Amino acid sequence: MLRTIGRRVATAIPSLIGVIIVTFLLTRVLPGDTASFFAGPAATPQAIAEVRKQLGLDRSLPEQFASYVVNLAKGDLGNSLTTGRPVVTEIAARLPASAELTLLGLLLSLIIAVPLGIVAAVRQGSWIDHTCRIVATAGVSLPVFFTGLIFVYVFYFLLGWSPAPLGRLDVFNSPPPTYTGFYLIDALIVRDFETFRAALSQIALPTITLAVFSLAPIARITRASMLAILAAEFIRTARASGLKSSTIIMTYAFRNAMLPVITTLGMVFSFLLGANVLVEKVFAWPGIGSYAVEALIASDFAPVQGFVLTMAILYVLINLCIDLLYSAIDPRVKVEG
Amino acid sequence: MDRRDFLKSTAATALATGIAAPAVWSPAKAQSRQETLLVVSESGPNNIDIHGVGTNVPGYEVSWNCYDRLISHEMKTGPNGVPYYDRDKFKPELAEDMNVGDMSATFKLRKGAKFQDGTPVTAKDVKWSFDRAVTVGGFPTFQMKAGSLEKPEQFVVVDDQTIRVDFLRKDKLTIPDLAVIVPCVMNSELVKKHATAADPWGLEYTKLNTAGSGAYKVTRWTPGTEVVLDRNEEWACGPLPKVKRVIWRMVPSSGNRRALLERGDADISYDLPNRDFAEMKSNAKLNIVSIPYSNGIQYIGMNVNKPPFNNPVVRQAIAYALPYQKIMDAVMFGLAKPMFGAPAGTATKVEWPQAHQYNTDIAKAKQLLSSAGYPNGFETTLSFDLGFAVVNEPLCILVQESLAQIGVRVTLNKIPGANWRTELNKKEMPLFTNVFSGWLDYPEYFFFWCYDGQNSVFNTMGYQSKEMDGYIAGARTAAAAGDTPDYDKNVKSFVDLAFKDIPRVPLFQPYVNIAMQKNIEGYQYWFHRRLDYRTFVKG
Numbered sequence: 001m002l003r004t005i006g007r008r009v010a011t012a013i014p015s016l017i018g019v020i021i022v023t024f025l026l027t028r029v030l031p032g033d034t035a036s037f038f039a040g041p042a043a044t045p046q047a048i049a050e051v052r053k054q055l056g057l058d059r060s061l062p063e064q065f066a067s068y069v070v071n072l073a074k075g076d077l078g079n080s081l082t083t084g085r086p087v088v089t090e091i092a093a094r095l096p097a098s099a100e101l102t103l104l105g106l107l108l109s110l111i112i113a114v115p116l117g118i119v120a121a122v123r124q125g126s127w128i129d130h131t132c133r134i135v136a137t138a139g140v141s142l143p144v145f146f147t148g149l150i151f152v153y154v155f156y157f158l159l160g161w162s163p164a165p166l167g168r169l170d171v172f173n174s175p176p177p178t179y180t181g182f183y184l185i186d187a188l189i190v191r192d193f194e195t196f197r198a199a200l201s202q203i204a205l206p207t208i209t210l211a212v213f214s215l216a217p218i219a220r221i222t223r224a225s226m227l228a229i230l231a232a233e234f235i236r237t238a239r240a241s242g243l244k245s246s247t248i249i250m251t252y253a254f255r256n257a258m259l260p261v262i263t264t265l266g267m268v269f270s271f272l273l274g275a276n277v278l279v280e281k282v283f284a285w286p287g288i289g290s291y292a293v294e295a296l297i298a299s300d301f302a303p304v305q306g307f308v309l310t311m312a313i314l315y316v317l318i319n320l321c322i323d324l325l326y327s328a329i330d331p332r333v334k335v336e337g
Numbered sequence: 338m339d340r341r342d343f344l345k346s347t348a349a350t351a352l353a354t355g356i357a358a359p360a361v362w363s364p365a366k367a368q369s370r371q372e373t374l375l376v377v378s379e380s381g382p383n384n385i386d387i388h389g390v391g392t393n394v395p396g397y398e399v400s401w402n403c404y405d406r407l408i409s410h411e412m413k414t415g416p417n418g419v420p421y422y423d424r425d426k427f428k429p430e431l432a433e434d435m436n437v438g439d440m441s442a443t444f445k446l447r448k449g450a451k452f453q454d455g456t457p458v459t460a461k462d463v464k465w466s467f468d469r470a471v472t473v474g475g476f477p478t479f480q481m482k483a484g485s486l487e488k489p490e491q492f493v494v495v496d497d498q499t500i501r502v503d504f505l506r507k508d509k510l511t512i513p514d515l516a517v518i519v520p521c522v523m524n525s526e527l528v529k530k531h532a533t534a535a536d537p538w539g540l541e542y543t544k545l546n547t548a549g550s551g552a553y554k555v556t557r558w559t560p561g562t563e564v565v566l567d568r569n570e571e572w573a574c575g576p577l578p579k580v581k582r583v584i585w586r587m588v589p590s591s592g593n594r595r596a597l598l599e600r601g602d603a604d605i606s607y608d609l610p611n612r613d614f615a616e617m618k619s620n621a622k623l624n625i626v627s628i629p630y631s632n633g634i635q636y637i638g639m640n641v642n643k644p645p646f647n648n649p650v651v652r653q654a655i656a657y658a659l660p661y662q663k664i665m666d667a668v669m670f671g672l673a674k675p676m677f678g679a680p681a682g683t684a685t686k687v688e689w690p691q692a693h694q695y696n697t698d699i700a701k702a703k704q705l706l707s708s709a710g711y712p713n714g715f716e717t718t719l720s721f722d723l724g725f726a727v728v729n730e731p732l733c734i735l736v737q738e739s740l741a742q743i744g745v746r747v748t749l750n751k752i753p754g755a756n757w758r759t760e761l762n763k764k765e766m767p768l769f770t771n772v773f774s775g776w777l778d779y780p781e782y783f784f785f786w787c788y789d790g791q792n793s794v795f796n797t798m799g800y801q802s803k804e805m806d807g808y809i810a811g812a813r814t815a816a817a818a819g820d821t822p823d824y825d826k827n828v829k830s831f832v833d834l835a836f837k838d839i840p841r842v843p844l845f846q847p848y849v850n851i852a853m854q855k856n857i858e859g860y861q862y863w864f865h866r867r868l869d870y871r872t873f874v875k876g
Binding site (some may be wrong): 045047048050051054055080081085090093149152153154157161164166167171172200281282283284286290291294297298299 | 369370373375380383390391474475476478479545559561564584586587588589590592593596597599600601603623687726753754756762794
């Protein structure tokens with residue numbers, strides 16, 4: 001097992017090197033001149049040249065790349081110009097915020113989508129099946145920023161049920177001590193239920209927004225793969241043998257139908273982690289997506305490179321986990337490097 | 338617990354958390370709410386030291402409130418009765434007394450003024466801070482230069498409590514330039530402790546920490562999320578501010594900033610779209626203050642070095658074909674001061690900005706265009722900065738429609754914010770819209786940047802005219818010598834020439850819009866257009 005993991009991680013190294021080179025080059029090709037952006041509104045060409053020199057942008061590309069790689073080896077991703085902090089600290093502070101939101105959103109959508117997909121497949125053509133179709137279509141076709149804004153408007157502005165969309169905590173709560181970076185878990189660890197409640201009420205709306213969006217692929221894939229399995233011969237045999245319907249569906253059909261669901265789940269997760277920029281923007285969520293986008297707008301190279309690298313590493317890890325899950329679910333699947 | 342119980346209990350929890358209506362402010366916190374100001378805006382600082390590399394405009398706001406300068410401005414009553422900084426009257430801030438001589442100014446420091454760590458402020462600190470501003474390069478050095486403050490030798494420590502600033506040359510802008518944000522006084526010993534060989538001015542330290550004697554200090558700062566400033570109880574340079582703590586949160590969605598204001602959760606916000614301000618003004622739930630940018634104008638610029646805009650008659654034709662009033666109504670929602678359509682024969686005033694006499698007159702524009710040799714018009718591109726797309730995009734579409742009526746076929750060219758300044762610097766765009774506003778509110782300052790033949794970044798049109806340069810230099814000399822009649826003559830002449838040659842067509846003077854709760858008082862307009870927390874009062 002450990003050997004398998006080791007081999008898998010080793011194969012990921014060339015792709016990571018590729019990612020490093022490509023992001024470095026891409027950020028350099030982007031339009032926009034960092035130096036003139038940061039020289040301020042009243043800069044002379046001379047002032048811009050000074051800023052360029054201070055930022056080390058006057059050196060040749062290979063030189064810049066060499067110093068980037070050397071720093072990277074030391075675990076230094078450089079400094080962000082927009083926030084003025086080291087990229088490593090920023091990502092470490094922001095990744096948990098994004099991950100907490102994404103995981104909770106995914107969990108919520110799993111709880112709703114998987115049962116919905118199963119029932120829709122079992123009772124094909126029934127009202128539940130139609131509900132599943134409608135929910136999935138609506139979820140996919142409503143853009144997240146739109147659902148987010150509607151939720152804020154209804155639940156905060158009109159009804160006042162939800163707290164102000166001001167990020168992870170309201171202005172007077174201070175964050176719990178950091179263990180995992182997940183406020184909900186950290187608050188529980190120190191048994192600070194007040195903070196837990198505050199964090200939960202802040203995270204509720206963005207979670208629902210994300211869940212609505214990610215419901216669709218999971219529900220549809222669950223339904224489709226259940227349908228395929230339910231039509232298979234071994235299910236017919238099981239039915240003919242007089243097994244209980246619940247045993248057939250859960251033990252035989254669902255376990256076999258889970259593989260494509262897990263694959264989708266991995267994709268949805270990594271997609272959401274980077275792509276929930278809009279949700280982060282709407283709810284002022286201090287996540288990694290909005291960080292990267294802001295950096296991109298300011299042609300701030302270091303955070304963009306750091307972001308892409310982090311996402312690449314996460315992607316490798318998630319795929320590894322999924323492959324390992326495969327072999328746990330279906331012993332026939334062999335995980336190879 | 339069996340499954341049924343579990344479902345019941347989770348449902349109950351969900352219901353409880355949902356209905357508990359968790360207000361932002363729980364009653365126990367009402368007291369601190371009373372003494373706290375919650376500001377929401379789109380973006381926050383990237384550096385809290387204005388001397389830093391690439392410090393953004395929100396960073397200026399922190400610097401303004403956390404550091405003291407030797408002198409500051411008095412207040413006067415501005416438009417709509419809003420307190421407005423008085424360009425011509427200075428008041429001591431960190432200095433107790435100011436004595437301006439012929440070629441130098443001497444400042445006595447306030448007794449008892451202390452930095453936030455308790456060390457007394459001395460003339461040595463002032464000199465170190467000014468030396469730093471003229472040496473670090475980039476924006477601060479450049480801003481100091483605008484007031485002829487260029488060399489460390491100009492700043493002389495007379496004794497512990499006295500500092501003298503020697504003038505390089507007579508310049509009317511030297512004293513005003515000591516009251517802008519840049520010449521702030523820092524705790525030199527504290528910063529030096531954190532300086533390194535690679536960073537002799539300790540920029541890395543002040544980037545993240547405040548080291549001043551000002552009325553507020555930054556106690557928590559999460560970039561992109563929030564800045565928390567606490568009052569400095571020992572502040573000696575003015576009456577103790579009423580607001581104990583300022584929490585400044587970044588809320589990227591403008592819709593949410595408005596919702597926070599209207600629900601009464603946030604106290605102040607300033608960067609909302611004009612439409613929102615216009616609507617909030619009419620429903621009167623909040624206190625909205627709108628003040629024209631001092632010395633600022635949005636304009637349509639033309640590249641005078643390339644055909645067809647090298648022909649002044651073509652430029653005049655364009656000036657007659659712009660949809661001025663439509664822009665005011667449909668883009669600005671009335672929240673701007675018109676800079677067009679002064680009645681014919683209006684005498685030129687000795688002030689800037691002032692309205693020109695062009696108006697939308699399609700027939701006249703057509704006639705001018707034919708006389709310039711373009712009876713069938715021409716094709717061109719109109720460029721704008723996407724960073725301010727809320728205003729620029731509809732504005733440019735209106736211009737496009739209007740110019741089509743005289744046969745000028747316009748293609749829109751949207752340029753991302755990060756790239757805008759680079760494009761301006763190239764001076765190749767034929768037609769574009771942009772805003773310029775100067776901190777120092779003097780006509781010759783504006784013209785020096787925007788029309789002078791030295792061709793700065795802001796002379797976006799590449800305009801060169803010996804006559805113009807003569808008037809601008811004349812006004813500067815006259816101002817330094819205190820020769821009012823000569824000054825007036827020169828100012829009127831350069832304004833007239835700018836309107837006759839019309840390399841850029843002023844459209845309007847934008848407004849600074851601030852939305853506040855009704856119980857918030859004490860807003861003051863400053864040249865830098867950011868908030869001064871020191872005067873706010875929460876009723």
